Amino acid sequence: MKQLHSAIYCLLLILFTYSTFCDLVPEEWKSKIDNADMLFSEKEPDSAIHTYVGNGYLATKISSDTIYISGVYNGPATSTDNPSHRARIPSYINWVVKDCETIATALDVKSAEYIRRCEVKGKDLVIEQRWYANRRHRSLLTHVVQVIKNDHNIDYCLSLNSGPESNDFDILSTNSSSTYKSFLMSTKTQELPGYKKVTVAGVYDTIDEPCTKLNKRVMHVVLMTDMEGIPASSLQEKSIQLHETLAPQNEDALHQHHTSEWDSIWESGLDIEGDINTARVLNSSQYYILSSIRSDWSFSLTPGGLASNAYNGHVFWDAETWMYPTLLMLHPSISRTIIQYREERIDEAKNKAKSYGLNYKGIMFPWESAFTGAETCPTSASTGLYEIHITGDVLYSIQQFYDVVGSDNIPKKTLSDWLTVAKGICDFWVSRATKRPGDNDQYDLKDVTCPDEYADKVSNSYYTNVVAKMSFDFTKRLGRDLKANLTLQIEEWSKVIDHLYLPTKDGISLEYESYAIGRRVKQGDIVLLGYPLGYAYPDASTRRKDLEYYESVTDEGGPAMTWGMYAIGWLEVQGKSDTQKSHDLFLRSFKNAQKPYYVWTETPTGGAINFITAAGAMLQTFLNGYGGLRITRDQLVFNPVVVMNAKGCCFRNVHYRTSRFSVCYNEQQVTVTAKSGNLVVTGLDGTRHELKGGDALKIKREKFYVSI
Numbered sequence: 001m002k003q004l005h006s007a008i009y010c011l012l013l014i015l016f017t018y019s020t021f022c023d024l025v026p027e028e029w030k031s032k033i034d035n036a037d038m039l040f041s042e043k044e045p046d047s048a049i050h051t052y053v054g055n056g057y058l059a060t061k062i063s064s065d066t067i068y069i070s071g072v073y074n075g076p077a078t079s080t081d082n083p084s085h086r087a088r089i090p091s092y093i094n095w096v097v098k099d100c101e102t103i104a105t106a107l108d109v110k111s112a113e114y115i116r117r118c119e120v121k122g123k124d125l126v127i128e129q130r131w132y133a134n135r136r137h138r139s140l141l142t143h144v145v146q147v148i149k150n151d152h153n154i155d156y157c158l159s160l161n162s163g164p165e166s167n168d169f170d171i172l173s174t175n176s177s178s179t180y181k182s183f184l185m186s187t188k189t190q191e192l193p194g195y196k197k198v199t200v201a202g203v204y205d206t207i208d209e210p211c212t213k214l215n216k217r218v219m220h221v222v223l224m225t226d227m228e229g230i231p232a233s234s235l236q237e238k239s240i241q242l243h244e245t246l247a248p249q250n251e252d253a254l255h256q257h258h259t260s261e262w263d264s265i266w267e268s269g270l271d272i273e274g275d276i277n278t279a280r281v282l283n284s285s286q287y288y289i290l291s292s293i294r295s296d297w298s299f300s301l302t303p304g305g306l307a308s309n310a311y312n313g314h315v316f317w318d319a320e321t322w323m324y325p326t327l328l329m330l331h332p333s334i335s336r337t338i339i340q341y342r343e344e345r346i347d348e349a350k351n352k353a354k355s356y357g358l359n360y361k362g363i364m365f366p367w368e369s370a371f372t373g374a375e376t377c378p379t380s381a382s383t384g385l386y387e388i389h390i391t392g393d394v395l396y397s398i399q400q401f402y403d404v405v406g407s408d409n410i411p412k413k414t415l416s417d418w419l420t421v422a423k424g425i426c427d428f429w430v431s432r433a434t435k436r437p438g439d440n441d442q443y444d445l446k447d448v449t450c451p452d453e454y455a456d457k458v459s460n461s462y463y464t465n466v467v468a469k470m471s472f473d474f475t476k477r478l479g480r481d482l483k484a485n486l487t488l489q490i491e492e493w494s495k496v497i498d499h500l501y502l503p504t505k506d507g508i509s510l511e512y513e514s515y516a517i518g519r520r521v522k523q524g525d526i527v528l529l530g531y532p533l534g535y536a537y538p539d540a541s542t543r544r545k546d547l548e549y550y551e552s553v554t555d556e557g558g559p560a561m562t563w564g565m566y567a568i569g570w571l572e573v574q575g576k577s578d579t580q581k582s583h584d585l586f587l588r589s590f591k592n593a594q595k596p597y598y599v600w601t602e603t604p605t606g607g608a609i610n611f612i613t614a615a616g617a618m619l620q621t622f623l624n625g626y627g628g629l630r631i632t633r634d635q636l637v638f639n640p641v642v643v644m645n646a647k648g649c650c651f652r653n654v655h656y657r658t659s660r661f662s663v664c665y666n667e668q669q670v671t672v673t674a675k676s677g678n679l680v681v682t683g684l685d686g687t688r689h690e691l692k693g694g695d696a697l698k699i700k701r702e703k704f705y706v707s708i
Contacts, residue, residue: 024103029106032106033106035279036276036279036282037110037283038107038108038110039051039106039107039109040104040105040106040596041105041106041595041596041597042102042103042104043105044102044105044116045594045599047063048606048609049597049599050063050064050597050599051599052114052288052306052307053113053132053291053307054112054292054305054307055133055134055135055291056135056293056294056306057069057070057138057139058138058141058223059133059305059307060091060131060133060141060307061307063094064091064094064163064307065163065164066089066307067088067090067221067223068088068089068307068313069087069089069200069223070292070293070297070299070306071297071299071371072089072187072198072225072227073087073187074087074168074169074188075168076189076192077192077374077375077376079378080379080380081380082378083312083368083370083377083378084191084370084371085312085370086312087198088166088168088309089166089202089223090162090163090165090166091161091162091163092162092202093221094161094163095143095145095159095160095219096159096161097129097145097158098157098159100118100119100156101118101119101121102117102118103117103119105596107284109284109286110262110263110266110283111132111259111262112132112133112262112291114130115129123152124152125147125150126147126149126150127147128145128146128147128148129146130143130144131143131144132258134257134258136257136260136261137246137257137258139222139223139224140220141222141223142219142221142255143219144217144218144219144251145216145217145219147215147216150213153213155213156211156212157210157211158207158217159210166185167188169186169187169188170187171183171185172185172186176206178208179206180203180205180243181203182201182203182239182240182243183201185201186198186200186232191370191371191374192372192374198225198227199225199226199235201225201236201239202221202222203221203222203242204219204221205220220243222239223239224238224242267652268652268653268654268655268660269330269653270286270326270619270649271650272643272646273647274647274648275643275645275646275647278590278646280598281590281593281618282619284599285598285600285618285619286326288305288600288612289305289326289327289612289619290334291305291306292306293337295331295334297337299315299337299341300315300319300338300341300342301315301318301323301324301612302314302315302318303318303602303613304608304612308608310608310609310610312368314369314376314377315368316390319341320397321393321397322620323338323615323616324397324616325400325532325616325623328397328400328401329623329629329651329654329656330652331655332401335401339397339398339401342365343417345369345372346363348366348369348372348373348374349363349365349373349424350363350364350424352364352374352375353428353431355375360431360432362423362425362427362429362431363424363425363428364388364428367383367390368383368384382457383453383456386448386457387449387453388432388445388449389448389450389461389464389467391429391471392425392464392470394425395422395425395470395474395475396470396474398418398422398474402418402474403632404656405655405657406658407481409657409658415478415482416482418478419475419482419484422471422474422479423486423489425475426471426493426497427493429468429471429472429496429497430492430493432445433445433497436501441499442500442501443499443500443501444459444500445460445468445500446459447459448461450511450512450525451463451523451525452511452522452524452525454519454521455511455512458515460501460503460512460513462502462512462529463511463526463528465501466529466533469497470533472494475493476490504542507541507542507545508526508546508550509526511525511550519553520554520555521554521555522554522558523554523558523559524554524565524566526546527569528565529543529546530543530568530572531565531630532620534630543572543573547566547569547573557603558603559607559611560600560603560614561614561617563591564585564589564614564625565621567582567585567589568624568625571625571628572639576639576701578626578641578642583643583644586621586625586626586643589614589621590614591604592604593614593615600612600613600614623651626642626643627651627663628640628641628703635707636706636707637703638705638706639702639703640663640670640701642666648664648665648667649665650663650664651663651664653675656706656708657677658677659675659679659708660676661675661691662675669700670698670699670700670701670704671696671697671698672691672704672706673695674691674692674695674696675693675694676693677692678693678708679691679706679707681699681704681706682704682707683699684704
């Protein structure tokens with residue numbers, strides 16, 4: 001009887017809770033919430049894990065006193081603990097409704113806006129606030145206040161909480177009218193001598209009557225920089241002109257401009273059926289990355305996203321290794337920005353190699369960089385000196401773009417520039433290596449920091465040496481494709497790079513030469529050899545041994561992106577089905593996505609927030625792990641596996657060469673749909689199927705190949 005009473009109580013509690021939830025959720029939100037397109041919460045979370053709105057040019061965390069512009073930094077390149085960092089702009093969009101208690105909030109990831117509903121208790125007054133960074137008009141942030149219910153026709157009052165003046169800027173001039181204020185300011189300290197300070201102009205709306213009954217109020221912020229090619233002397237005038245052009249427009253029209261851009265972006269994406277929690281993480285992860293980068297602004301992605309100063313807003317290998325791969329397949333024009341950021345800063349990469357005074361040659365990319373491309377790692381950390389694998393990681397991202405987009409679709413000038421970069425990287429590897437002691441032809445890379453940053457100043461990082469060899473292989477291939485005469489250089493490079501020492505012991509790949517079995521590692525390192533590097537193990541059994549061993553010694557409190565790489569490894573080793581092991585690792589890969597808006601923390605206890613590096617890893621786990629997607633020179637390979645307990649998975653509008661196609665599958669079959677262009681789908685048995693735009697093909701769920 002007690003068990004029956006308990007069961008009835010639990011059922012009533014569930015029904016009451018669901019009823020309460022339904023009462024709180026506005027009717028027009030419900031279908032979006034059910035589809036994981038909107039992330040709902042009755043109350044807002046702690047400010048540390050609050051969400052943000054951004055458009056790849058500017059971004060702000062909700063309820064914060066800060067706006068950031070991508071690429072705007074303040075401070076010197078070299079500093080012990082306070083180097084160049086994102087320059088804080090006060091948040092002139094952070095309007096607050098006085099005495100209004102929050103009753104419902106939502107992040108709409110598909111329309112890229114945050115919505116808050118609040119109620120003035122006892123007054124039958126309900127207000128809705130919306131924030132969005134306009135995707136079409138990149139300089140524009142908008143805040144809308146809308147009355148939902150006002151039975152007693154009473155006033156509501158607004159106040160602006162923009163925070164203190166910024167310590168990162170000097171104010172050059174201000175101006176105001178009856179409806180707005182404008183300003184012109186410049187960063188206080190440039191990164192390097194010879195580089196100019198960055199000038200920012202802004203305009204924000206003011207209100208003459210903070211208390212009103214108006215049904216709708218719209219407040220805008222316009223921000224522009226002289227990095228856009230506008231002279232600083234006319235920047236303030238240009239920002240005012242832009243504000244005067246946009247502000248009078250109907251907000252519904254501006255909002256439609258914004259959502260139509262996001263509709264186009266979301267034509268490509270990753271979906272899962274029958275697993276609502278994973279769907280929410282997939283959608284939020286795609287949103288957080290896409291809201292931090294855009295195709296018409298050549299600054300890269302950073303570990304904490306655009307609304308955060310985590311790691312000083314610096315660019316690391318995180319961009320190329322963790323966030324770039326999924327962007328490349330779904331949004332190649334946006335992913336191109338990550339490569340362009342490096343291209344535009346090649347001179348500082350050359351200076352980086354020279355800076356050691358050890359006769360290093362060629363091109364060496366900085367471990368951390370910001371505006372100029374110079375090394376901006378705090379001098380208190382040794383990674384800026386020794387974590388050199390990033391140089392190979394950058395070239396590997398170029399190789400992937402080359403294979404996916406195709407040489408025929410890349411300007412010849414760009415290909416020639418890439419060959420110059422590749423040659424410079426090979427020169428660096430050769431100059432950085434030293435002859436190994438003894439009578440042999442092998443070489444060492446000494447004093448390096450591994451991807452596992454617990455391993456500092458070690459010799460022969462297996463990962464670093466492999467990525468160096470990959471740099472050489474791609475340089476040879478690119479040279480052949482461009483019919484460049486590299487014969488003498490290849491001979492010299494080969495003597496060293498082909499003979500870099502790769503340490504092994506007892507059938508496993510040693511993380512570095514002096515690695516002691518049993519030593520704890522911080523994060524994914526050796527596991528990255530199989531994926532993403534696609535390293536051809538001399539002995540196939542070593543891959544499994546590496547997975548088993550290094551998973552057992554990986555720090556459970558380490559960065560979140562690690563576990564997805566183990567899931568990918570086991571999915572590849574296991575074959576056709578999701579096992580409990582790979583599934584547990586997959587779930588672990590997004591354990592740090594914090595509800596209600598699935599904001600990522602770097603570690604289980606904190607670290608960088610919003611850690612979109614891990615978001616990128618999770619997306620790779622879905623696309624490259626469960627989708628089995630691999631990029632080769634002449635085709636894409638898929639080996640689809642359904643996520644345990646899900647009904648199916650879908651990759652919408654994958655880009656390959658000049659074609660786009662979708663792959664959707666369940667346990668039984670795969671449907672490949674050509675969206676544009678022509679493609680060839682080849683089954684595991686060798687059967688070829690030619691598809692043109694609009695054609696759909698159903699095949700058995702097993703490995704298949706896509707080519708043009």
